[in-house]
Amino acid sequence: MTTTGTLGATMAAEIAEQPRVLADLVRRAGEFRAIAEQLVRARPRFVLFAARGSSDNAALYGKYLVEVLLGLPAGLVSPSTTTLYGAEPDLSDVALVTVSQSGGSPDLVEVTEQAARRGAFTVAVTNTPDSPLGAVAQHTAALGAGAERAVAATKTYSATLLALHLLVTGARGGPALSADRVGELAQSCLDTGAERVVEAAHRLRFADRVITTARGYSLATAHEAALKLAETSYLVTRAYSGADLLHGPIAAVGPETAVLAVTGTGPGGAAMAEPLARLGAQRAEVLRIGSDDGAQLPVPAVPEELSPVLEVLPLQRLAWELATSRGYDPDRPAGLRKVTETR
Numbered sequence: 572m573t574t575t576g577t578l579g580a581t582m583a584a585e586i587a588e589q590p591r592v593l594a595d596l597v598r599r600a601g602e603f604r605a606i607a608e609q610l611v612r613a614r615p616r617f618v619l620f621a622a623r624g625s626s627d628n629a630a631l632y633g634k635y636l637v638e639v640l641l642g643l644p645a646g647l648v649s650p651s652t653t654t655l656y657g658a659e660p661d662l663s664d665v666a667l668v669t670v671s672q673s674g675g676s677p678d679l680v681e682v683t684e685q686a687a688r689r690g691a692f693t694v695a696v697t698n699t700p701d702s703p704l705g706a707v708a709q710h711t712a713a714l715g716a717g718a719e720r721a722v723a724a725t726k727t728y729s730a731t732l733l734a735l736h737l738l739v740t741g742a743r744g745g746p747a748l749s750a751d752r753v754g755e756l757a758q759s760c761l762d763t764g765a766e767r768v769v770e771a772a773h774r775l776r777f778a779d780r781v782i783t784t785a786r787g788y789s790l791a792t793a794h795e796a797a798l799k800l801a802e803t804s805y806l807v808t809r810a811y812s813g814a815d816l817l818h819g820p821i822a823a824v825g826p827e828t829a830v831l832a833v834t835g836t837g838p839g840g841a842a843m844a845e846p847l848a849r850l851g852a853q854r855a856e857v858l859r860i861g862s863d864d865g866a867q868l869p870v871p872a873v874p875e876e877l878s879p880v881l882e883v884l885p886l887q888r889l890a891w892e893l894a895t896s897r898g899y900d901p902d903r904p905a906g907l908r909k910v911t912e913t914r
Contacts, residue, residue, distance in 0.1 A: 578895045579891050579894060579901040580902070582891055582901045582902050585725045586725045586726070589725065589730075589761070590757040590761070592714075592716045592729070593880065594754030596734060596737070597733070606712055606738060606741070607737075607742040608742075609710065610666055610692060610742050611742050613666065613692040614664065615643065615664055616665060618633075618637045618665070618668060619646055619668070619691075620634060620645065620648065620667075620668050620669075620670060621669040622647070623650075623676055623679065624724070624798070625672070625728045625798060626670040626728075626731060627647070627794075628791045628795040628798065629670050629696075629728060629732055629791065629795075630670050631647065633645070633739070634647065635788045636739040636788075639876065640739050640876065641742060641743055648682065651678070653678075654678045654681050659685075659689065661689060662686050662691035666693075666694065667682075668694045668696060669682065669683045669693065669695050669704060671695070671704050672697065672699070672714075672724055672727040672731070673699055673702060674700070674703060674704035675704070676704075680704050680707055683704060683707050687708075692709065692710075694710045694738070695708035695712065696734050696738075697712075697714065698719065698727045700713040712734050714731060714734055715730075722901075723802055723887075723890070728883065728887075729883055732879055736876070736880070756873065757880075759871055760870055760871055760884045761885075761888070764885045764888070768885055768888045768892050771858055771889055772889055772896055774858065776893065778829040778856075779807070780807055780829065781797070781808040781809075781828075781829045781830070782855075783800075783808065783809070783810045784810070784813050784830060784831070784843075785812070785813060785834075785839065786813045786814065786838075786839040786840070787842065787875065788839055788876055788878060788879055789833040789879055789882060792860075792883050793812075793831070793833055795883055795886070796808075796860075796889075797809060799886065799887060800890050802901075803890045803901035804894045804899060805899070814842070816849075821849055821853060826853075828853075828855045829855075830855045830857045830858065832850070832858070832859050833859075834860070834861040835861035835863060835872075836862050836863060836875060836878075847859075862878065870884075
């Protein structure tokens with residue numbers, strides 16, 4: 572992926588920074604463990620996540636982590652119930668984790684501030700700890716990814732995933748990850764898959780409809796891949812759980828439909844067997860991403876709960892390659908700004 576004098580040079584450079592960013596995050600695992608220990612002492616009944624955009628996809632990953640590893644119910648809040656409708660739910664003994672790269676979205680700031688007033692234990696996961704969000708949250712988990720200038724989030728997304736993993740495993744009392752290992756695997760993923768990404772982009776260059784699908788932890792990856800393709804290549808892309816795909820949408824899938832299927836190891840990957848068989852019967856153009864043997868975009872095998880941190884890397888590169896091959900500049904998507912202020 573050439574970055575000098577090309578379209579999307581900034582996005583390409585930020586994709587390449589991720590191994591360092593991830594390794595640095597794990598070296599700071601103690602900061603996340605300290606917040607996690609306070610979360611454990613708060614003894615929340617359940618955990619809520621507030622987010623928008625790419626951060627919303629990261630929050631979906633966080634939801635799986637909390638439910639599977641901590642055994643607590645978790646959900647995604649609707650900020651507009653507070654900002655538009657003035658709802659005042661009882662949040663005593665609840666943990667609210669607000670995920671925002673910029674920390675500047677007014678609705679997320681308001682939701683976090685109001686949640687603290689209603690008794691919630693509030694945590695901001697952000698790349699901008701001195702932001703308005705950082706000012707109102709009781710605890711701030713800083714990503715430390717450095718300035719991200721491309722509109723499409725890449726390094727802040729993967730850093731957010733790893734930050735959530737560190738928080739949840741810290742609350743669980745799990746072992747720390749090896750900074751060298753995480754950075755090494757991310758670098759390997761980016762280095763070894765470059766040619767395959769170009770081939771995959773060539774296959775998808777003339778696609779008009781794209782579906783992304785996965786199960787379990789990797790569902791967040793499917794949603795993020797759909798968002799990246801939509802915002803950089805302007806493709807009409809939909810993300811579905813492999814289970815939901817079988818409940819109706821598969822009827823609209825045919826040879827003209829491109830499908831990106833995330834198929835790693837573990838229960839989530841195994842559960843994709845039936846959707847993949849049905850997609851094959853529908854003669855869809857399927858591109859598989861993951862750590863299983865049949866993946867066209869392979870990813871190093873790691874425990875399933877960590878796999879989304881690596882799975883997204885070739886998909887970010889695919890979005891970049893596809894956009895630039897079509898003559899689009901993914902650094903400047905039409906109609907988008909880096910910070911979207913919603914209420």
